[in-house]
Amino acid sequence: MPQLKARDGGAGASARVGAFTLLAHVLAVAAVALVLLWCIHFRGGLALRSHDKQLIFNAHPVLMLLGLVVVAAEAILCYRSLPWATPQLVSRDARKKAHLALHAVGLALGGLGIYAVFKFHVEAGIPNLYSLHSWIGVTTISLYALHWLTAFVTFFFPGASPATRRSAVPWHALLGLLVFALAVGNAQLGFLEKLTFLQAPPVRLAKYGAEALLVNFTALVVLLLGVAVVVATANVDSTRYTAM
Ligand code: HEM
């Protein structure tokens, strides 16, 4: 069985979880602001339909980051939320519904982001699915959709037996975090790939210029967001280790 537990344990763990949850919320807002600043201010804006095909591409990083990383992170943190959101204030049932709904929104935004980049490739005459980023990307969104469907059927409707749910939940949490980590890792590949294109001819973006630094810094914020979500969610179980 995986050692991740879906519930928090102990006052120390609570404080750690609270701090990392708060950090994740701040990094999530920063990631959205930075990717919008890049795509709107430096890259000219976003569109799903335009004569300027680059604007259609620009919708891709914004939608992917918003859906599979930022909204997904907020969905995962639903059960932790903020340190002062006590069980009396927000019921478990409400958290479960918010978790499910936010993941659905994340998936829809991610789906739209994939549509945008395929549309860009087709309209600009660029081949599809030639890069590591694109292969991991298709795998990630497919696993995300599959994970959502499996969880919906197991925990919501029609719902498995209490015993099955109990044994499935740690696997659900572990596999959910892995899919999330794949999305964060693939966003890193995406930023790197796009920056490499922009630094090559004809654009030849300056290596130490403001835009290059912004793209690298955005990717760093996304990476730290991923770390904060994993640390806030994964419980450290000291009873697991026997050799010290
Ligand atoms: C792609 C979609 C999803 C992902 C990535 C995901 C991920 C996660 C993660 C990482 C946790 C652990 C949270 C924590 O320990 O604080 C979790 C918990 C849970 N999720 Fe999901 N989830 C998804 C969809 C769903 C859906 C559709 C349901 C249906 C109701 C669901 C039900 C639950 C339940 C019941 C828990 C246990 C919470 C607890 O008891 O503490 N999840 N999920």
Ligand code: HEM
């Ligand atoms: C986080 C989740 C992401 C997923 C799941 C994802 C998925 C994909 C997929 C499936 C393609 C292939 C489209 C095709 O072949 O027609 C693609 C292309 C592309 N994506 Fe992403 N993407 C993500 C984030 C990003 C980000 C943040 C950037 C940053 C700029 C980015 C940049 C690119 C670039 C430059 C391409 C075109 C070149 C290529 O096909 O590799 N992606 N993406």
